[in-house]
Amino acid sequence: MKVSWSDVQPNRRRGGDVRVLLSPKTVKSTSGFGGMLTLQPGEFVCEHIHPYSEEFFYVVSGRVTMRIDNDYVELGPGEACLVPINVKHRAENRSEEPAQAIFHLGPLAPRPELGHIDTEFLPGRENEPAPQVGGEK
Template sequence: MAEGQFIIAAETPQEHLDWGRLRWMSHPPATGADQLTVIDVTLSPGKGHDFHKHPDQEEVIYVTSGRVEQWVAQEKRLLGPGDAAFIPPGVVHASFNAGSEDAHVVAILGPCIGVNGYVSVEVAGEAPWKDLRT
């Protein structure tokens, strides 16, 4: 059994996406985790991770700074620091930065699925998701 390890943000590579940045703080390749994938996410102003689902994973999205337009199924809430959303497996959701500064969230998913501990099915182009924000 592993004894654990420290994950230092400054030493963890960032991935740059069209909607922001992320750091894999814990997942199978980084830590050998099999139950929890933890992602430090930065949503750029006006951007977000569009509608998607994780068929076999629960997720908690915890806002640490900024304002986030959070969707869980077809319900929308505006979340601020300290607020969170729980998403059961297979439930479509999306997170968008609702402010003019970067928004930061911690996404925690479990159990780990696949090589990277994370499986996402994008559905933003499908009804009813493609029309919810218009």
Template sequence: MAETEALAARVALVDVAPSRRQGGSTRALLTPASVGATSGFLGHLELAPGEVVTEHYHPFSDKYLYLIEGSAVIRVNGEEVPLHSDEALLITRGQRNRIENRGSGVMRAVFHVAPLAPRPELGHVDTEPVPDPGCVPPRVGG
């Protein structure tokens, strides 16, 4: 391997502290801050039965959501979209979205948000009160 080639970056879920600011447990895994990502970031979301991720939107980014386990109802601009394990959903930039676990089991999902906003603080806009406003969201920007 040439000296200019970088090794692949690996991050373990257990090594990333969850954010509970918007509800549930969100972990930003592959980010500009954690691995030097330059085009987007990847994360993991877990919701217990009855938990939600409060409504928000990304003005500069699309969100790619893949359900690993369980089921969810995603409200996109107020319309309900049911999602089950092994299904994916694209939420385009500017679309308000809220993720709800109405099932009886844990919901686990992987998400990717891209492209990055010009600055981290511009990348996410809350449109309803968050359950833990004192929790600092993970820094995903450069």
């Protein structure tokens, strides 16, 4: 099944433009989900953890600084990193150019609401509902 970036609404709750393209909701995937992140200069995705999933993160263009626990990993085009299960992480664009990255998480959490735990919030968005990538409840 084909899903286009333009078919998916941007999610800005945690920062940046996050679009989950392939997921249990969009293509009925059963092993994980993935999509694209766009960060403008100075933007970031708030710190969070995935208690059940590894995150594979690949930079397509621009530069992204990943904070994984207390380590900083600088990534440019064609570079990737792995965020282990249950490890705090945050993605930042500290450069002057937009950045785009592809992400994939697997395996899926047993229930969608267990897949992502926020440890930081954007001001004013603390009470917004978290996006769900899992199946229907």
